[in-house]
Amino acid sequence: MTYGRVVLSAILAMFLFLFIAADLVLFGVIPLNSVIVTVLPLVGLVVGALLGVMARKRNPDAMPEEPTPAAA
Amino acid sequence: MKFRYLPLGAVAIGFVLLGSVSPAHADIPGTDDCQASGTWLDDGLVVFAETDGGVYTIPDSDTVAWEGSVAAPPGEYSGEIWLEMPPPFAGWSIDSWGGDSDNTGNDGTYEYDFPSWVPAGVEFDVKGEHFDENGGCSGTIAFELDGGPFDSPATFVALAVTLLFAILTGLALKPLFVGGA
Numbered sequence: 001m002t003y004g005r006v007v008l009s010a011i012l013a014m015f016l017f018l019f020i021a022a023d024l025v026l027f028g029v030i031p032l033n034s035v036i037v038t039v040l041p042l043v044g045l046v047v048g049a050l051l052g053v054m055a056r057k058r059n060p061d062a063m064p065e066e067p068t069p070a071a072a
Numbered sequence: 073m074k075f076r077y078l079p080l081g082a083v084a085i086g087f088v089l090l091g092s093v094s095p096a097h098a099d100i101p102g103t104d105d106c107q108a109s110g111t112w113l114d115d116g117l118v119v120f121a122e123t124d125g126g127v128y129t130i131p132d133s134d135t136v137a138w139e140g141s142v143a144a145p146p147g148e149y150s151g152e153i154w155l156e157m158p159p160p161f162a163g164w165s166i167d168s169w170g171g172d173s174d175n176t177g178n179d180g181t182y183e184y185d186f187p188s189w190v191p192a193g194v195e196f197d198v199k200g201e202h203f204d205e206n207g208g209c210s211g212t213i214a215f216e217l218d219g220g221p222f223d224s225p226a227t228f229v230a231l232a233v234t235l236l237f238a239i240l241t242g243l244a245l246k247p248l249f250v251g252g253a
Contacts, residue, residue: 009244016237022230027221031195031214037158051245059247 006052013048014041105143106202106209110136113181121211127195128215133185141177146204148172153200156212163199191226192219 021040024030030037108121113135119128121140150170154163193216201210221227242249 005244009241012237012241012244016234016241019230019234019237023227023234025194026191026224026227026230028193028195028216031197033156033158033197035159038160048241051248055245055247 003056005056006049009052009055010045010049013044013051015044017041017044017047020044106140106211107142108138108140110138112136119213121213126214128213129218130215131218132188132190132192133183135181135183137179137181139177139179142202142204142206143176144206145174145176146206147174149202149204151200151202153198156197156199166198186217189224189226190217191221191224192217193221193223 018041021030021037025032025034025037106121109119111118112130115131115134117128117130148170149172150168152165152168154165156163195214195216197212197214199210199212202208
C-alpha cells in the first residue's frame with residue numbers, strides 16, 4: 001500500500017491554495033499581511049490529503065500492487 | 073552628524089509613522105510626542121502622522137517632502153520601519169536609524185519609483201517605531217499603489233500558476249471525478 005496519491009494531492013493542493021491566497025492579495029481582497037495568506041496553504045494541505053485519501057479509496061485498482069510471495 | 077529622526081525612510085517614501093484613530097493634533101501613540109508628515113510633491117497628497125486616513129493610495133513614482141520631530145532632545149536614539157508580512161514571516165526592513173543627538177527634528181525629500189511588477193491595489197501595512205532617552209513611539213500606516221490588479225505582470229503570472237496547480241490537483245484527484253472501479 002502506498003500513499004503516493006495522498007502526498008501528491010496534499011502538496012499540489014497546498015500550492016494551489018497558496019496561489020489562491022496570492023490572487024486574493026493581488027486583487028485587493030485581503031491585505032498582504034493577512035493571516036489568511038498563512039492559513040490557506042495549510043488548509044490546502046489538509047484538504048488535499050483528505051481528498052487524496054478519498055481518491056485512493058475510490059480507485060484502488062490504480063494503486064501499485066503489493067508484492068506477493070513467490071510461492072503461494 | 074547627520075541626524076535621522078523619525079522614520080526618514082518611512083516618511084520619505086510615504087510611509088509616515090501613523091497615529092491611531094485620533095483627533096487632529098493628537099500624538100503618535102507613545103511617550104515621546106513624536107510627529108511626522110509627508111507631502112507628495114507631484115500628487116499633492118499630504119499625510120499627517122496624527123491623522124488616520126485609512127488606506128492611502130499613492131502613485132508608483134513621486135517625490136516626497138518629509139519631516140519628523142520629537143518634543144525634547146533625544147540623546148541616544150534608534151528606530152526602524154518595516155513592511156508587515158504574513159505571519160510567521162518577519163517584517164521586511166525598509167529603513168533603520170540610530171545615533172546620539174540633541175536635534176529635535178529633521179526633514180528632507182525622497183524620490184521613489186516602484187518597478188512595474190510591484191502590484192497596484194494591494195494593501196500594505198508599514199509599521200515604524202522610534203525610541204530615545206525620553207521614551208518612544210510607534211505607528212502603522214496602510215497604503216496601496218494607485219492602479220488596478222492587471223497593471224502588474226505579477227497578477228498574470230499568479231493567475232497562470234494558480235490555473236496550473238488547479239489542473240495538476242485535478243489530475244491527481246481524477247478518481248474522485250471519473251468514478252472508481
